[in-house]
Amino acid sequence: MKDLYGRAHKFSDNVNTDYIIAGKYKFKSLDMNDMAKHLMEDLRPGFYEEIEEGDFIVAGENFGMGSSREQAPLVIKAAGISAVVAKSFARIFYRNCINVGLPVIECDTDSIDEGDEIRVDLERGFVHNITKDKKIKATPMPPVMVKILNDGGLSEHFKKHGGFNLE
Amino acid sequence: MISVGTIAENILSNHTGKEVKAGEIVIVPVDYMMSQDGTTPLTIKAFKEMNGESVFDPSRYAIVIDHNAPSPIEAVSNIHKEMRAFAKDTGARLYDVGEGVCHVLVPESGEALPGSVIIGADSHTTTYGALNAFSTGVGSTDLAAALVSGKTWMKVPSTIKMQYDGELPVGVYSKDIALRMCGRLTANGATYKALEICGDAIDSLSVEARMTISNLAVETGAKVGLMRCDAKVKKYLEGRAKRKFKGVDADEDATYERVVEEDVSKLSPQIACPPDVDNVVPIEKVLGKEIDQVYIGTCTNGRIEDLKIAASILDGEKVDKDVRLIVAPASREVMLTAIECEVIEKLIKAGAAVTTPSCGPCVGTCNGIPADEEVVLSTANRNFKGRMGNTKAPIYLSSPAVAAYSAIKGCIADPREVLE
Helix, strand or coil, X not given: CCCEEEEEEECCCCCEHHHHCCHHHHCCCCCHHHHHHHCCCCCCCCHHHHCCCCCEEEECCCECECXXXXXXXXHHHHCCCCEEEECCECHHHHHHHHHHCCCEEECCCCCXXXXXXXXXXXXXXXXXXXXXXXXXXXXXXXXXXXXXXXXXXXHHHHHHHCCCCCC | CCXXXXXXXXXXXXXXXXXXXXXXXXXXXXXXXXXXXXXXXXXXXXHHHCCCCCCXXXXXXXXXXXXXXXXXXXHHHHHHHHHHHHHHHXXXXXECCXXXXXXXHHHHCCCCCCCCEEEEECHHHHHHHHHCCEEEECCHHHHHHHHHHCEEEEECCCEEEEEEECCCCCCCCHHXXXXXXXXXXXXXXXXXXXXXXXXXXXXXXXXXXXXXXXXXXXXXCCCEEECCCCHHXXXXXXXXXXXXXXXXXXXXCCCCCEEEEEEHHHCCCEEECCCCXXXXXXXXXXXXXXXXEEXXXXXXXXXXXXXXXXXXXXXXXXXXXXCEEEEECCEHHHHHHHHHCCHHHHHHHHCCEECCCCCHHHHCCCCCCCCCCCCEEECCCCCCCCCCCCCCCCEEECCHHHHHHHHHHCECCCHHHCCC
């Protein structure tokens, strides 16, 4: 898995799925590129315009709390975000990210500020803050999740193995 | 099998045929599955990507059109059309417009059974924990994988025991226990964990009232909100249960991460203030807050008991002239019962707008989206900014009794003033 590189967009604790993509949009369209324009719209209007391909969403505790809507990780991915880095994640959101092939990194994000240049080494599990010249160790991902992510998500995993092949 | 586990561990042990402990990752057979109109389209997409040809057992899959029903726009109508076709193709049970909200329909239909494992593509699938089901929300891709294989993977959760004792005061209900639980545990206090919710106070509640608490378990981050299978659960399932079942209890020497105790006899009605479900205060702190819209319904509090409580308070009264009261019975069965026992008549005479059984304004799709700066009081489970479709409309959450009495008063008001 190759390193990810981009700039940090910093968010606080408890960013919920209604902020990531409001319920009113998820029922109207299945076009993720179209919905991506509304990413974080209620929390930070104009956010989509700030993103450059490869950037990161960096957040505090419990990122992605709330709904089970898979549109949440899908629109983040469609907006060009390469991974979400947070202190902790909500359960369903975390699973959904892995299932759709969006990398999630759990680590202490206090030292990362808005606009910091970041490199993420998924393989060895650390985040390198280039701007601050600081390396942060990430919580290792459970092997089951690494396997699904390496296959490119759960659909690809099923296609490849014909079902669960995690043990 | 001899095991010394929590309810969560014991259900997963029974399903995997080996003794499992918190922290292990297991692949478990799934007993029932559900998806709704917000999550089914992506489920269908993932199902096709996986080259899924048939659902492993269509009698174990429900597709519910509830989040945006009846459809307000053509894009949604097309989604509903696709869902109907998928139900026909796979043989799944379709609940169409007007039948109700998924988390009320699944228990009503006798598919949420003690000791079973259920996944739903909707976060409030924790509701069936009140029926002793290990029941949790997943995303569309996880659900599609279960449709294809009959299985899902899970990390066996550790358990927090929530012990509620004492007698609930008049005017204080299971919703108040649930909101208090969210306030105490906070929005991520139980992330990835199971809650085991027990005690005299829980035993004394009806099964319906218990579902309100398990429904809100997810708002603490919990994976499941499990309760015991007692005589009331068995009675509720009489004539309903679709399959044989056996309740699963915790063993005496089960290991809990911690135990949280609460004496409910001292509880006031609770209010979750905007914009978070864990921002909970006793009603005394927000009395007099002016409101513009009251919503009574949803998978949290749209059952017949809830409507009866609301109707008993609104009977012979009038909703304040500056307040709109919207009521959505949570299922057709609830609606019919509410008509038979004149609950609907009382509500309408008091000035309520009664709408189709569906999720409606709770999720900001239709049937009552608030205007800018309007304040909403709702019996739902979420008050996030923009949840009801308008980011400029703050949302307070309460029990149906508080909602009904406040609708009369035009501001957040304490129903204990009129309840004996």
